[in-house]
Amino acid sequence: MKISIKWLKDYVSFQLPAEKLAHKLTMAGLEVEKIEDAGDDVILEMEVTPNRPDCLNFQGIARELSAVLDKPLKLPKVKKLLYPKTRCDIEIADQKDCGRYIGTVLEPVQVKASPDWIGTRLSALGGRLINNVVDITNFCLLETGQPLHAFDYDKLIGGKIVVRRAKAGEKIVTLDGVERALDPSVLVIADAQRPVAIAGIMGGLATEVTNQTRKILLESAYFDPVLIRRASRLLGLKSDSSYRFERGVDFATVEAGAARAVSLILTEAGGGVVARRDVNPGRVRAQGKSVTVSLMEINELLGSELTVAKCRTILKKLNFRVSAGGPGVLKVVAPSVRADIKDPVDVIEEIARVVGYDNLPLTLPLVRAQNVPPQPEYPFAHKLRDIFIGQGYNETVSYSLLSQGSLDKSGLSGLPVVRVKNPLSLDQEVMRPSLFPSLLGIVRSNIHRGQKDNKIFEIGKIYLGQAEYKMLAVMGSGTRDKDWRALHNRAWDFYDLKGALDQMFARLGLTAVVYEACEDPFFKKGTGASIRAGKTALGRVGEVDRGLLQQWDIKHRAVFYAQCDFEALYKLASKKPSFKKFSEFPGVTRDISLAVKEDVSFQKVKEVILKQGGALLEDVAFLEEYRGEKIQPGYKGFIFSIVYRSSLKTLTEEDISIAHGDIAQALIDQLGVVMR
Amino acid sequence: MWNFDDIQQKALQEIDACRDLDEAEALRVKYLGRKGLLPEIFASLSQASPEEKPLIGKGANQLRARITEALEGIKKRVQEETFDPTQRIDVTLPGVAPVLGHKHILTQIIDDICQIFVGLGFVVQEGPEMETEFHNFSALNIPVDHPSRDAFDTFYLESKDPGNPGRHLLLRSHTSPGQICIMEKYAPPLAVVIPGKVYRPDAVDASHSFMFYQIEGLLVDEHVKFSDLKGLLTVFCKRFFGEEIIMRFRPHFFPFTEPSAEVDISCYICKGKGCSVCGRKGWLEILGCGMVNPKVFSAVNYPKGKYTGLAFGLGVERMAMLKYGIHDIRIFFENDNRFLNQF
Numbered sequence A: 001m002k003i004s005i006k007w008l009k010d011y012v013s014f015q016l017p018a019e020k021l022a023h024k025l026t027m028a029g030l031e032v033e034k035i036e037d038a039g040d041d042v043i044l045e046m047e048v049t050p051n052r053p054d055c056l057n058f059q060g061i062a063r064e065l066s067a068v069l070d071k072p073l074k075l076p077k078v079k080k081l082l083y084p085k086t087r088c089d090i091e092i093a094d095q096k097d098c099g100r101y102i103g104t105v106l107e108p109v110q111v112k113a114s115p116d117w118i119g120t121r122l123s124a125l126g127g128r129l130i131n132n133v134v135d136i137t138n139f140c141l142l143e144t145g146q147p148l149h150a151f152d153y154d155k156l157i158g159g160k161i162v163v164r165r166a167k168a169g170e171k172i173v174t175l176d177g178v179e180r181a182l183d184p185s186v187l188v189i190a191d192a193q194r195p196v197a198i199a200g201i202m203g204g205l206a207t208e209v210t211n212q213t214r215k216i217l218l219e220s221a222y223f224d225p226v227l228i229r230r231a232s233r234l235l236g237l238k239s240d241s242s243y244r245f246e247r248g249v250d251f252a253t254v255e256a257g258a259a260r261a262v263s264l265i266l267t268e269a270g271g272g273v274v275a276r277r278d279v280n281p282g283r284v285r286a287q288g289k290s291v292t293v294s295l296m297e298i299n300e301l302l303g304s305e306l307t308v309a310k311c312r313t314i315l316k317k318l319n320f321r322v323s324a325g326g327p328g329v330l331k332v333v334a335p336s337v338r339a340d341i342k343d344p345v346d347v348i349e350e351i352a353r354v355v356g357y358d359n360l361p362l363t364l365p366l367v368r369a370q371n372v373p374p375q376p377e378y379p380f381a382h383k384l385r386d387i388f389i390g391q392g393y394n395e396t397v398s399y400s401l402l403s404q405g406s407l408d409k410s411g412l413s414g415l416p417v418v419r420v421k422n423p424l425s426l427d428q429e430v431m432r433p434s435l436f437p438s439l440l441g442i443v444r445s446n447i448h449r450g451q452k453d454n455k456i457f458e459i460g461k462i463y464l465g466q467a468e469y470k471m472l473a474v475m476g477s478g479t480r481d482k483d484w485r486a487l488h489n490r491a492w493d494f495y496d497l498k499g500a501l502d503q504m505f506a507r508l509g510l511t512a513v514v515y516e517a518c519e520d521p522f523f524k525k526g527t528g529a530s531i532r533a534g535k536t537a538l539g540r541v542g543e544v545d546r547g548l549l550q551q552w553d554i555k556h557r558a559v560f561y562a563q564c565d566f567e568a569l570y571k572l573a574s575k576k577p578s579f580k581k582f583s584e585f586p587g588v589t590r591d592i593s594l595a596v597k598e599d600v601s602f603q604k605v606k607e608v609i610l611k612q613g614g615a616l617l618e619d620v621a622f623l624e625e626y627r628g629e630k631i632q633p634g635y636k637g638f639i640f641s642i643v644y645r646s647s648l649k650t651l652t653e654e655d656i657s658i659a660h661g662d663i664a665q666a667l668i669d670q671l672g673v674v675m676r
Numbered sequence B: 001m002w003n004f005d006d007i008q009q010k011a012l013q014e015i016d017a018c019r020d021l022d023e024a025e026a027l028r029v030k031y032l033g034r035k036g037l038l039p040e041i042f043a044s045l046s047q048a049s050p051e052e053k054p055l056i057g058k059g060a061n062q063l064r065a066r067i068t069e070a071l072e073g074i075k076k077r078v079q080e081e082t083f084d085p086t087q088r089i090d091v092t093l094p095g096v097a098p099v100l101g102h103k104h105i106l107t108q109i110i111d112d113i114c115q116i117f118v119g120l121g122f123v124v125q126e127g128p129e130m131e132t133e134f135h136n137f138s139a140l141n142i143p144v145d146h147p148s149r150d151a152f153d154t155f156y157l158e159s160k161d162p163g164n165p166g167r168h169l170l171l172r173s174h175t176s177p178g179q180i181c182i183m184e185k186y187a188p189p190l191a192v193v194i195p196g197k198v199y200r201p202d203a204v205d206a207s208h209s210f211m212f213y214q215i216e217g218l219l220v221d222e223h224v225k226f227s228d229l230k231g232l233l234t235v236f237c238k239r240f241f242g243e244e245i246i247m248r249f250r251p252h253f254f255p256f257t258e259p260s261a262e263v264d265i266s267c268y269i270c271k272g273k274g275c276s277v278c279g280r281k282g283w284l285e286i287l288g289c290g291m292v293n294p295k296v297f298s299a300v301n302y303p304k305g306k307y308t309g310l311a312f313g314l315g316v317e318r319m320a321m322l323k324y325g326i327h328d329i330r331i332f333f334e335n336d337n338r339f340l341n342q343f
């Protein structure tokens, strides 16, 4: 809300420069966002929090300021008018929609330009001047916070006001000249036949007050805040009135605002009141709530040492009624405009605000030992991050919401995804059921920006059914780390990714991890593998299907992807194997060169070696895979390097020859391997 | 008696004839080694007559010094003669190292912030992102007709809320429901920080994102005071932004805290004078906080009047943007390598 300092001085006197004033207001909870010089005036732009609709007007701000600056509040005196007995015809369809409606009919009014004192005040805030009657309604809104509207009475068909919901198909041309279609969620002010205003938001053009107008009906009302807010959103139409109705106006101000406007119209436009009616169907009486609060509560919560006298003074300056409720106890009644004051803490906040938060003491809290355990997955996630960062992978953070299209393009169509009911765009339709589309999207955008080497990982949630699961996903594409000593940088491939995973498993102490070939919709045929440890499924790894990549507009490029279940990793990693004593005797290394049938996997060969090697075998390293002329067709060459070591003695040449020979024989017998 | 002159002359001739380091080493062994000539000479001292002893001692020491010196000299000469200049490496060529990756800056900021509170006795907890209306709104004293519950301000899911027939689950619009999750499960004293993603249907631009990170903090015990809130957050801001930072607590409004405050720090660009980054205010708003509203305690069935608490919430992207001078929130989620590699 914008306020003019010059205008504000009508209600409270002060000599502070604008910056100091802005600071005082800000530190009292009325944050000044902007200070603008405007000739002999200064305009402050304030952010008023939603609990303080009473501060959306000059009198409200002046009341705050009078408390903060300890200066008297000067409110305009409104002469009490004697209204005629004649009642105007006002009907409220539902008192839930409209709690109070005061209609005042005045004639003959002389509609003309506003007097200077109103004109300059409104213009200073950037308001457009219309005519004296309309300007007075705007002036009173800013002064008192009560939105008002004036109708040209003679244009109201049947001379009647009906507050009702719009009928389906009804339309109205509003004051801004736009025709708007209405529906029953919108509250309107109608005459005997048609809507003449959108209640609380904007009047209609047909009943606008013009220079020809002689008789007016002045509306001052209370409309349901939620109804006004929804209608304003629905119609895409906001006004100074709707802004205040949405936040709630005060029942008492409905009357005070009307009285102020009527008295100004009588002075500035002449005429007299010929009819009036105050419809208050719920017979609601505006009154603040009574709250009892003790000095002990105040000082306990604030950590302060305030006195009863100090608290009483502050509250009185804010127009609270304060009486003693016993020793050290205050009985407080807030003014009716302060509908936000309901409980002791509300009163304590008022005191704290006016004392100034910066003037309250500062202490360090006592943080005791507690029952809440730290979430162990939090440090574990950091451990995983460190493992991948140490291997050159960048961590990404991506959106959890995706488009259905990106799932379809990833072969992830059939999953029980969680859908968003009200996405803003197609990119936010579903909660991601996999990290795959997120990572592929990142790799794609990097490639399209000329960055061809990508090694990324993310630890993030996926969402399936009613549940959220944390996942680890890794993706890579491009060449291996650059080394100027090497002629060519080898392309990054499946085994680079698998190696990174193996490093992780080793670091986490998972020794029995097995990869098994499997088919998967997003992997190229023949490259996918499932990963498990014992019976626990850990994840999958493979090369992304080329057709799929093409749909993502990634061409001529191999991309590799792996994902692991975070929770499964965490559970297995917490069962770390115990320390193994190492042998003090020397080990001996022997290589073994084999020709293995093409359909026999490395894993099978290794298993036979490990099983046959038994206690003497310490380690098996894979040295080479070979295909070519030196080997018979249908076979591939494998070279292993085996380390033999005993924990009991130094092995003799004979011990080793027997062990090595046994392994060779087992491979020949069980897998039809040929020694080379 | 030894003829030291002859021995020395022969030895120096031999040394001078060396062509490489191996030959020099062989001569060292021959004369100076454990079984070499000099130990033999010294050993003969025990059999020598009293007149001979000083002569032998002196001669042997001189001989050792000359041979050692000659060997050093020849080693240097041989090295010079045999050095192949092509063996000289260009020590200015770049080193080769395995590439290290980078933690995402948001992860780093979250951890930096959480660790400050962990050091003060807080524990890190995470809550679910798919939440109920009760956790996200009602329990936090946000009324049924509050604007933030509208579909304009909160993402609702098609999934139904199993505990509230006819209502749907939603994506938490702040981390504050994490407070409720913790308090439903544990009795005070408790001190937690809850980092995580939150969601709001905001149109995406340089300063708005439909998904971002928040960190929630909650301390509940008997006798927690507003002055404690000020103290705690002052310690936090000084550790995170630096000791020289100036802060202020400004009254604000949140339904779930009372009194409520916003914390501003003096603008790091203009040092409080006012600039475009701080909107000419000289201050930067960094977090919201307050004393837990008693209505929140009653929503989690804590005994009335027994506990007080402090709570705070801050936006992680904003902290990162302030700390590193980033001006567009979208860059965090683009994951361009040139961005990731900077942190």
Ligand SMILES: [Zn+2]
Pocket (backbone or CB within 6 Å): B267, B268, B269, B270, B271, B272, B273, B274, B275, B276, B277, B278, B279, B280, B281, B282, B283
């Ligand atoms: Zn600045």
